[in-house]
Amino acid sequence: MAVKIRTVDNSFVKEIDADGITVGALLKKLGLLVEEYVVVKNNQVVTEDDIVRDGDEIVLYPVVSGG
Secondary structure: OOEEEEEOOOOOEEEEOOOOOEHHHHHHHOOOOHHHEEEEEOOEEEOOOOEOOOOOEEEEEEOOOOO
16 A cells, blocks of 8 residues: 655645655655645644655645745
């Protein structure tokens, strides 16, 4: 089984084997910066230290700033 990771708009969708690594390590493995996303795992906001397990669904919400 794998971890499904996608952006909220589905412009990026991927399934990878990532059981037991942290959210931060997963994003780094994909070449993404933790600071650029709010990460939701199984419908709950998580931190970069949260552990990913097989079957999890990760949704990435881009951080938007402006003024």
